[in-house]
Amino acid sequence: MLPASTYRLQIRPSFDLDAAAAVVPYLADLGVGWVYLSPLLKATTGSDHGYDVVDSSLVDPARGGGEALDRFVAAAHDAGLGVLVDIVPNHMGVSIPRENPWWWDYLRLGEASVRAAAFDVDRALDDGRVRLPVLGAPLAEVIGEITVDPTPAPDAPDGFVRYYDHELPLAPGSLEGLEPDDVAAVLDRQHYELRFWRDEAALLNYRRFFAVTTLAAVRVEDPRVFDDAHVEILRWVREGLVDGLRVDHPDGLRDPGGYLARLAEVTNGLPVWVEKILERGEELPSWWHTVGTTGYDALGEIERVLVDPAGRAGLDALDAQLRIETGLPPAPSWGELIHGTKREIADTIQASEVARLVRLLPTPIPGARDALAELLALFPTYRSYLPAGRAWLDEAAEAASAARPDLAEAIAALVPLLADGSSELAQRFQQTTGPVMAKGVEDTAFYRFTRLGSLTEVGGDPSEFALDVAGFHAAFARRHASWPHSLTALSTHDTKRGEDVRARLDVLSEIPERWAETLDALREIATTGHGPFDALLWQAVIGAWPASAERLHAYVEKAAREAGEATSWLEVNEDFERRMHAVVDAAFGPARPLVESFVAEIAAAGYSNGLSAKVLQLAGPGIPDVYQGSELWEQSLVDPDNRRHVDFAARAATLARLDEGLVPPVDQGAAAKLLVVSRALRLRRDRPHLFTRYTPVTVTGAAAEHAVAFDRGGAIAVATRLPVGLAARGGWGDATLLHPAGAVQDELTGRVFDTEPIPLAELLATYPVALLTPVALAAPRA
Numbered sequence: 001m002l003p004a005s006t007y008r009l010q011i012r013p014s015f016d017l018d019a020a021a022a023v024v025p026y027l028a029d030l031g032v033g034w035v036y037l038s039p040l041l042k043a044t045t046g047s048d049h050g051y052d053v054v055d056s057s058l059v060d061p062a063r064g065g066g067e068a069l070d071r072f073v074a075a076a077h078d079a080g081l082g083v084l085v086d087i088v089p090n091h092m093g094v095s096i097p098r099e100n101p102w103w104w105d106y107l108r109l110g111e112a113s114v115r116a117a118a119f120d121v122d123r124a125l126d127d128g129r130v131r132l133p134v135l136g137a138p139l140a141e142v143i144g145e146i147t148v149d150p151t152p153a154p155d156a157p158d159g160f161v162r163y164y165d166h167e168l169p170l171a172p173g174s175l176e177g178l179e180p181d182d183v184a185a186v187l188d189r190q191h192y193e194l195r196f197w198r199d200e201a202a203l204l205n206y207r208r209f210f211a212v213t214t215l216a217a218v219r220v221e222d223p224r225v226f227d228d229a230h231v232e233i234l235r236w237v238r239e240g241l242v243d244g245l246r247v248d249h250p251d252g253l254r255d256p257g258g259y260l261a262r263l264a265e266v267t268n269g270l271p272v273w274v275e276k277i278l279e280r281g282e283e284l285p286s287w288w289h290t291v292g293t294t295g296y297d298a299l300g301e302i303e304r305v306l307v308d309p310a311g312r313a314g315l316d317a318l319d320a321q322l323r324i325e326t327g328l329p330p331a332p333s334w335g336e337l338i339h340g341t342k343r344e345i346a347d348t349i350q351a352s353e354v355a356r357l358v359r360l361l362p363t364p365i366p367g368a369r370d371a372l373a374e375l376l377a378l379f380p381t382y383r384s385y386l387p388a389g390r391a392w393l394d395e396a397a398e399a400a401s402a403a404r405p406d407l408a409e410a411i412a413a414l415v416p417l418l419a420d421g422s423s424e425l426a427q428r429f430q431q432t433t434g435p436v437m438a439k440g441v442e443d444t445a446f447y448r449f450t451r452l453g454s455l456t457e458v459g460g461d462p463s464e465f466a467l468d469v470a471g472f473h474a475a476f477a478r479r480h481a482s483w484p485h486s487l488t489a490l491s492t493h494d495t496k497r498g499e500d501v502r503a504r505l506d507v508l509s510e511i512p513e514r515w516a517e518t519l520d521a522l523r524e525i526a527t528t529g530h531g532p533f534d535a536l537l538w539q540a541v542i543g544a545w546p547a548s549a550e551r552l553h554a555y556v557e558k559a560a561r562e563a564g565e566a567t568s569w570l571e572v573n574e575d576f577e578r579r580m581h582a583v584v585d586a587a588f589g590p591a592r593p594l595v596e597s598f599v600a601e602i603a604a605a606g607y608s609n610g611l612s613a614k615v616l617q618l619a620g621p622g623i624p625d626v627y628q629g630s631e632l633w634e635q636s637l638v639d640p641d642n643r644r645h646v647d648f649a650a651r652a653a654t655l656a657r658l659d660e661g662l663v664p665p666v667d668q669g670a671a672a673k674l675l676v677v678s679r680a681l682r683l684r685r686d687r688p689h690l691f692t693r694y695t696p697v698t699v700t701g702a703a704a705e706h707a708v709a710f711d712r713g714g715a716i717a718v719a720t721r722l723p724v725g726l727a728a729r730g731g732w733g734d735a736t737l738l739h740p741a742g743a744v745q746d747e748l749t750g751r752v753f754d755t756e757p758i759p760l761a762e763l764l765a766t767y768p769v770a771l772l773t774p775v776a777l778a779a780p781r782a
Contacts, residue, residue: 031681052093292486296459314512322531386421
């Protein structure tokens, strides 16, 4: 049995499993099918996200522990809700080594450790000693700050090495013939090597998650490691505590398809969804044992049908003008931009992985390091799955040879080696393309390409500016035909902006000249001196308003440092950052009247977009996932902002008022969105026979392009697009919805329409969306 929908809860110390159990009645009332939980295994102390697992053998006590999981599952199952849990096979948290028994044992015993096979360390370097970049300066400069403590402990019988907050185990025999104050000699006897933190990018010798040195990659391709890493997860499966699993970042694994096959085998085919980001035109591997993705592909399609293609030229012109005014060169194309940002990543934070690839070459190839970096920078997808995806390697090779003719000979020599899926070189290359893509595109280029922030979202391709209605229908029909049980998402813990921030920003595509005028006025009040970043910053203010100054200060710091143009995480430009924080302060000072007047001007259109996006997602093909709290306006920014406290009591109270007959206005109170979410989720749960196909529904009339409508096999969804343009033309006019269903009822308003066709001016008189069901065919409600 698969869910009608899912609802994601972020389980953390401040909202543990017992707190989650307490909201189960509300989720059941909302219409949710399954509850979808963030990672539950024991994580690093203080972790708010849970992706830094330190012990795979138990549920995190800080999140409630195993008994709390039992209580939560009992509550969910008693309420008729399934349970989906996020798992993290690619890496483990090692920021506090002593908290991770596997890592601690490996640091203490090296290759003699029973956990040596678990971690992906290049044992050809430094005799396999793990390089730990924890020092504040080169070792010679800080050795006096390192202490050796011979006091034994159960998990460190030979004592400890300490450097400020860092505590590491001594190897057996470390002090034979030495005194504790002979620190350099003692360190030479360890299975790890202490390094300056700035050396990590170039000299690290273990694979990590993207650029996070405190997340060490795990070799689940090793059968024993797989078994040990899944011992608690498989207990959940055996005992019926979980109904499905979500696999985090499968592209980081040596063999994602093999991993999923093994997982299907040991879970007896439990439903599994994968966090797989698909590039435009890319298909989810058909041979994977998975129900589908976590839904970023649907997010991009929904977003783009709400963007006005006519606004592209105006926003491009605004970006060009901002660059001229602030002394920046003309903007590169999207392809040129990500070629450059991905190459930066390959040359910097992924340099150690590129060096490892070079060491794996069977014979030296002149220029290999440069050529590998160029191939990584031009690889068109997250990765290949050889032999599948060989064409992407050839495409990258052709592009790299054209961009760098001086490397053509080296590239030609590398391609056959990288195409041999049985070789470690090719396998590691496939594991490296993903981090280069993620860090180069999502975490760098997305913060530099600032014309329209709603397009720079996880899984999105900003070079695809908009989708027309026909293109949208084609995409949704493909999903229904190919992956009908894939999740669909609008907001997640990883999205750069909440769905209703994007919905408001989409309005700018309809009014590029008005936005340019407003941005110019805002920049007269406060500017960073970097025009495109000003556009990004002021869009964040406008999109998230009313947001607190604290939230916006945190956002702009992350955005500017991720962009890496005027400042960065490694090289902080204090002057620039003072100016950018001054812009945020101005938004709450002299610029506030202008901010509030412009938000008031576009708010109604933003709400319309938000409701349209939601009904398209909830009624569309796939299994809709609702991110915690997003049943009201979701105006979060990038993490950790999107993990803020959710007021479930307030949502439950509003839902009760709706069930008592409240017909809410479309306003900042957001009850209208809760109405849409609850009615759509309940409909999918209670009357699944109305969601069995996907057929575009025809709309006629002069304003037809402003509507998107489809029939799911009885349930018909209707949504407004480009609301500013619709208002400018005087509304729906003669636009009508052609449908064959006879009398239908709008689940949102309760109104019955028994005419064919239905005038849209009547159908959408209360809300910009409708969800119609056939009156004659309605099944008894559960």
